[in-house]
Amino acid sequence: MTDTIRVAVLGAAGRMGAQTCAAVEAADGLELVARIDAGDTVDASTLAGADVAVDFTVPAATEANVHAALDAGAHVVVGTTGWDDASRGRVSEHLERANDGRPAGEGLGVLIAPNFGLSAVLAMTFAAKAARYFESAEVVELHHPDKIDAPSGTARHTAAAIARARTEAGLGAMPDATETGHEARGADVDGVRVHAVRLRGLVAHEEILLGNAGEQLVIRQDSFDRASFMPGVLLAVREVGSRPGLTVGLENVLDLG
Numbered sequence: 001m002t003d004t005i006r007v008a009v010l011g012a013a014g015r016m017g018a019q020t021c022a023a024v025e026a027a028d029g030l031e032l033v034a035r036i037d038a039g040d041t042v043d044a045s046t047l048a049g050a051d052v053a054v055d056f057t058v059p060a061a062t063e064a065n066v067h068a069a070l071d072a073g074a075h076v077v078v079g080t081t082g083w084d085d086a087s088r089g090r091v092s093e094h095l096e097r098a099n100d101g102r103p104a105g106e107g108l109g110v111l112i113a114p115n116f117g118l119s120a121v122l123a124m125t126f127a128a129k130a131a132r133y134f135e136s137a138e139v140v141e142l143h144h145p146d147k148i149d150a151p152s153g154t155a156r157h158t159a160a161a162i163a164r165a166r167t168e169a170g171l172g173a174m175p176d177a178t179e180t181g182h183e184a185r186g187a188d189v190d191g192v193r194v195h196a197v198r199l200r201g202l203v204a205h206e207e208i209l210l211g212n213a214g215e216q217l218v219i220r221q222d223s224f225d226r227a228s229f230m231p232g233v234l235l236a237v238r239e240v241g242s243r244p245g246l247t248v249g250l251e252n253v254l255d256l257g
């Protein structure tokens with residue numbers, strides 16, 4: 001990369017995309033070279049020489065955007081939700097092909113972060129650390145009602161990390177005597193119950209409840225404004241070029257992983 005990092009924003013007219021364009025324009029050492037939105041093609045021409053493409057679009061479009069940006073030779077930072085093992089695997093394979101033969105450390109990178117907010121990244125990290133000590137754990141995510149996916153990507157990432165920690169600690173299934181009304185118990189993400197609230201006035205919030213006999217730990221984070229995501233987005237834009245391959249979660253960039 002040159003000294004100035006050229007950035008293209010995909011989903012530029014959206015809530016996160018618009019805020020990201022403004023943050024990039026205001027940041028030292030970054031230059032906004034393209035605003036891409038629904039209906040636009042993603043290729044070398046529309047990316048306009050971008051070193052890094054930032055995707056805040058929709059779950060149905062994000063994977064194709066990443067492949068297209070990689071084909072155009074750009075690193076990619078992804079905030080969009082909707083990723084699973086299969087789609088992440090396809091991106092990993094694409095990166096292996098694209099980076100084959102490049103000198104070590106000079107390959108393309110993709111950084112997918114379910115949440116760029118520091119409070120959210122820390123809440124997820126703390127929850128994963130605490131999980132092994134509690135018999136029960138449930139996740140509640142609360143968002144603005146214009147959000148199209150549920151549960152949130154953050155809640156899925158949190159629940160998956162809790163489940164991994166429980167498995168590593170040899171914990172079994174959580175106690176739950178429910179016999180009727182299973183639909184009221186939320187989504188099951190790797191054996192962890194996740195509940196989604198949609199409420200006008202909210203932005204993005206998460207609560208992780210951890211319980212033992214006679215005690216409870218509640219870890220809560222609140223993004224009251226999308227400004228909370230911007231330091232993480234800018235950090236990812238600056239870091240992705242020095243992280244060839246696929247990185248999932250900003251905790252890895254912050255050395256919290």
Ligand SMILES: NC(=O)C1=CN([C@@H]2O[C@H](COP(=O)(O)OP(=O)(O)OC[C@H]3O[C@@H](n4cnc5c(N)ncnc54)[C@H](OP(=O)(O)O)[C@@H]3O)[C@@H](O)[C@H]2O)C=CC1
Nearest residue numbers: 011013014015016037038056057061079080081114115116
């Ligand atoms: N990682 C993080 O920290 C955060 C992640 N998110 C996630 O980011 C995503 C975007 O959220 P948000 O900004 O609120 O959503 P918005 O709906 O406000 O923005 C999405 C934008 O993407 C556009 N778009 C749709 N399809 C394409 C496409 N194929 N190529 C380019 N642009 C397209 C939409 O256009 P149109 O409206 O015309 O369809 C819209 O302008 C969501 O998945 C959300 O969960 C949100 C906040 C923080």
Ligand SMILES: O=C(O)C1=N[C@H](C(=O)O)C[C@H](O)C1
Nearest residue numbers: 081114115147152153154204
């Ligand atoms: O749609 C949103 O707003 C958000 N989406 C991400 C998610 O699904 O986790 C991140 C944050 O929660 C805001």
